[in-house]
Amino acid sequence: MKLSHQLPRFFLPALLLCLLVLPAHADDKPNIIYIYADDLGYGELGSYGQTKIKTPNLDKLAANGMRFTQHYSGSPVCAPSRCVLMTGIDSGRSYIRNNSPWARKVNPHHQGQEPLNDEAVTLAELLKEQGYRTGVAGKWGLGGPETYGIPTKQGFDDFFGYHCQWVAHSYYPDHLWHNEKKIPFNKEGVPGGHRLKQAPEGDWSHRQGEKYAPDAIAEHMLEWIGEAAEKEDPFFFWYASIIPHVALHIPDEKIEEYGYDESMDPKPYLGDRGYSAHPRPRAAYAAMITYLDEQVGRIMALLEEKGIADNTLIVFSSDNGASYAGGADAKYFNSVSGLRGLKGSVFEGGLRVPMIASWPGKIKPATTSNLLCAQVDMLPTLIEAAGGKAPRGIDGVSVLPTLTGQGEQAKPDFYYWELGNKQALRQGDWKLVRVFGNSHKPATYLFNIAEDRSEQNNLASKHPDRVKKMIDTIIAHRTEPEVEGFQFPMFSSEAN
Numbered sequence: 001m002k003l004s005h006q007l008p009r010f011f012l013p014a015l016l017l018c019l020l021v022l023p024a025h026a027d028d029k030p031n032i033i034y035i036y037a038d039d040l041g042y043g044e045l046g047s048y049g050q051t052k053i054k055t056p057n058l059d060k061l062a063a064n065g066m067r068f069t070q071h072y073s074g075s076p077v078c079a080p081s082r083c084v085l086m087t088g089i090d091s092g093r094s095y096i097r098n099n100s101p102w103a104r105k106v107n108p109h110h111q112g113q114e115p116l117n118d119e120a121v122t123l124a125e126l127l128k129e130q131g132y133r134t135g136v137a138g139k140w141g142l143g144g145p146e147t148y149g150i151p152t153k154q155g156f157d158d159f160f161g162y163h164c165q166w167v168a169h170s171y172y173p174d175h176l177w178h179n180e181k182k183i184p185f186n187k188e189g190v191p192g193g194h195r196l197k198q199a200p201e202g203d204w205s206h207r208q209g210e211k212y213a214p215d216a217i218a219e220h221m222l223e224w225i226g227e228a229a230e231k232e233d234p235f236f237f238w239y240a241s242i243i244p245h246v247a248l249h250i251p252d253e254k255i256e257e258y259g260y261d262e263s264m265d266p267k268p269y270l271g272d273r274g275y276s277a278h279p280r281p282r283a284a285y286a287a288m289i290t291y292l293d294e295q296v297g298r299i300m301a302l303l304e305e306k307g308i309a310d311n312t313l314i315v316f317s318s319d320n321g322a323s324y325a326g327g328a329d330a331k332y333f334n335s336v337s338g339l340r341g342l343k344g345s346v347f348e349g350g351l352r353v354p355m356i357a358s359w360p361g362k363i364k365p366a367t368t369s370n371l372l373c374a375q376v377d378m379l380p381t382l383i384e385a386a387g388g389k390a391p392r393g394i395d396g397v398s399v400l401p402t403l404t405g406q407g408e409q410a411k412p413d414f415y416y417w418e419l420g421n422k423q424a425l426r427q428g429d430w431k432l433v434r435v436f437g438n439s440h441k442p443a444t445y446l447f448n449i450a451e452d453r454s455e456q457n458n459l460a461s462k463h464p465d466r467v468k469k470m471i472d473t474i475i476a477h478r479t480e481p482e483v484e485g486f487q488f489p490m491f492s493s494e495a496n
Contacts, residue, residue, distance in 0.1 A: 012411060029234040029386050030359065031312040033225070033299060034378070036085075036238065037292060038139060038245040040079065041322025041330060042352045043337030043417075044289060052264075052333055054257075057297035058356065061316060065358030066367045066403060070376035073320045074424070076343055076419055077351035078165050079113045079141045081319040081375065082240070085143065085153070086122040088379030088394035092478035093122060096142065097486040104144060104164060109182075111164035112144015114483055116154055121391060123379045124155030127232065127236045130386045134229050135246045137161050137221040137241035139168045146176065152179050160220040161213075161240070169193065169275065170244045171249030172209025176216065186211050192247040195271030204279050212251055218295045222302055229306035234386070239299070243292040246326025247276035248284040254291055258283045271295045275326030282329055310360045313385055317375065318353040321345070340455040346417050346424035346433055347455050359385075362404050371402050372426065374415050416477055421488055425470050431455070432470040436488070 011029035042048060045284025047062035048056045075091050075098075083089075083096035091097050100114035116122075122194050124134040135158040136151050143149015144163050152412075153157035160178050162168040169192025218283040221239055230236035248269070258264070261283070269281035278284050296316070303309040322328060322335035324342045329335075330349075341347030357363055380390035380398040390398065395416075401407035414427040429450040435443045446460040446467055460467050481487050 017129045019486070028215065029132070030362075031228075031234050031308060032127070032132075032236045032382055032385065033312060033314045034236075034238050034382070035296060035299075035314065035316040036240045037289075037316070037318040038240075039240050039294075039320060039323045039328075039343055040089055040244060040289065040318035040353070041333070041335030041337075041342075042339060042349070042354055043141075044244075044322065044333060044335050046353055047356070048354050049337055050333065053313075054290045055293040057293045058316060059301065059426065061296065061300070061314065061358050062356045064360070064365050065314075065356060065363045068355040068357075068369050068371065068373065070370055070372045071317065071353060071355035072415060073318065073353045074375040076320045076341075078139070078245075078319055080419070081421070082141050083120075085319075085375045085378055086116070086124070086388065087120055088376055088396040090374075090376045090416050091418050093395065094472070097481050097483075099165065099366060099431065100483075100485055101166075101487055104166060107144040107147070109145045111167055112147060113165060114485070115143030115147035117482070118148040118153075119152065122155045123382060124151075124236065124238075126155075126379070126383050127386055128155055128157075130383070130388045131233055132235050132386065133157055133231065133235040134237075134379060135159070135221075135224045135228070135235070136238040136240060137217045137224070138238075138282055139165060139245075140240065141165045142167075142288055145180070145182070147353060150180065156238075158224060159222075161217050163341075168245070171213050171242065172211065173213055176213060178220075181446065183212065185216070186317055190249070190276075190292065192249070192275055194247075194276040195274075196277045203275075207247075207249065207276050207278060208251065212249075214241070214295075214476055217241075218298065222298060225299070225302060226306065226459070229303075229308050236382070236386075237361070239295075241258025241295070243461040244285060244288040244323075244328070246274075246328055248278040248281055248288070248327045249276065250284050250288050250291060253362055254287045255280060255283050258286055258288065264464070269327035270311045271327075273325045273327065278327055281327035282332055285328055285333070311410055313357070313359040313362070313382075315378070315382075316354070316356045320351065321350040326331060338454050344419070346422045348431075348449070348453065351417060351424070358402055359403065364405060369402055371399060371409065372411070372415070372428075373399050373402075376415070414473060414477075416474060416487075423474060425474055427470060427473070430466065430470070432467065432474075434471075 044057040060476045074081040104113045137160045172190035174189035186209045254483040271277040322330045336349035337350035341349035376396035384398040397410045401409040421435045425432045433445040447455045
């Protein structure tokens with residue numbers, strides 16, 4: 001029988017009113033998976049023009065969703081990018097502004113970078129307030145063991161992988177971490193650095209161990225997602241992959257997928273640019289990215305198997321541009337698609353990264369967006385997708401209107417980055433770059449990115465008023481770093 005036959009007529013309006021004010025069921029909130037490559041360049045995916053590296057699953061993700069052409073990382077190096085992503089505060093005001101080699105020297109386990117401060121409010125903490133289960137696997141990089149920067153003290157229910165970026169240089173470590181417990185892994189770890197004076201006669205056994213950490217990380221991730229899919233609560237998972245950051249550690253059978261091509265690898269890499277030597281460096285590098293692509297495919301298949309693909313938002317990006325070190329060959333692969341600079345640089349090649357977002361029924365398939373945006377925008381975007389509201393005082397804005405095609409897209413006045421002795425400000429089509437310090441002649445650059453994406457034509461002398469206004473914007477925006485090791489005298493307002 002109809003409900004009206006069972007209840008008094010006066011009860012129906014009251015019932016409808018109650019239904020309207022009840023909180024949304026968890027089913028209304030999407031699951032969120034954020035996939036973070038490590039040192040993947042702007043041009044290293046097929047959907048971004050790559051021809052030598054196989055990325056069929058990520059290309060499929062792009063075909064199912066939206067591809068961004070002007071998306072920027074939080075920083076040109078690992079730790080501050082992660083800080084920007086997790087806090088929505090850019091590197092001119094964030095707590096962590098560079099990698100910190102000194103931090104692991106004082107850590108009881110001799111691991112970890114400068115820990116994220118206890119006052120930080122992270123994306124994971126905000127999503128937990130929205131009823132989300134939270135997990136992370138891979139490279140954390142925001143604090144070593146026994147510090148307040150570890151994932152389980154920053155909003156994550158579960159963590160598996162590396163606390164420390166430096167330990168993550170090896171893909172065959174002697175241990176990993178599960179939450180706050182150290183897990184023995186390989187009996188003897190394989191160092192991430194192994195330079196050779198000359199090529200060995202067929203003996204490259206130093207470069208592989210018994211157990212491959214990315215395998216363990218992927219299995220843990222898939223198990224966690226599979227279990228979370230059985231729960232009523234929505235989940236957020238951050239897959240912070242260590243690939244393709246050198247060292248060139250990859251099982252031989254994965255390299256064989258590329259066959260043997262002497263023109264691809266005419267000579268071995270002997271470790272002269274840091275990290276481990278390898279007999280087939282280009283094939284190894286390509287195979288590492290293809291390995292990551294396979295894990296993305298496994299995630300997509302699992303979501304289909306669990307029946308939650310249509311209610312899951314997947315975002316893929318990279319923490320910074322392609323590497324210059326360790327046998328990586330950005331020129332051969334056209335890794336940054338003709339952009340200037342690589343990892344560590346605040347020119348485009350160090351900062352501009354791929355971003356792909358897929359959300360069936362919400363994001364139109366096979367679309368491309370030229371929206372100027374950055375990883376500082378991810379916290380408000382994902383919080384809004386979850387039905388929440390981003391906190392005040394952050395630097396990012398939600399790009400959900402662009403993703404869904406609904407609502408008006410807000411646009412920040414500028415995006416700002418700093419690292420060591422380098423600064424960059426992107427304001428509309430204009431980009432200001434400043435370099436200070438003893439190792440570089442002080443220089444100021446001004447580029448029109450719309451007309452000069454490769455940053456070859458310095459217009460600073462032609463537009464002094466614009467340069468001054470952009471420098472004034474930097475001075476008004478940035479704050480002095482709390483951590484002494486991140487401070488740079490030339491950046492003080494007095495020096496400017």
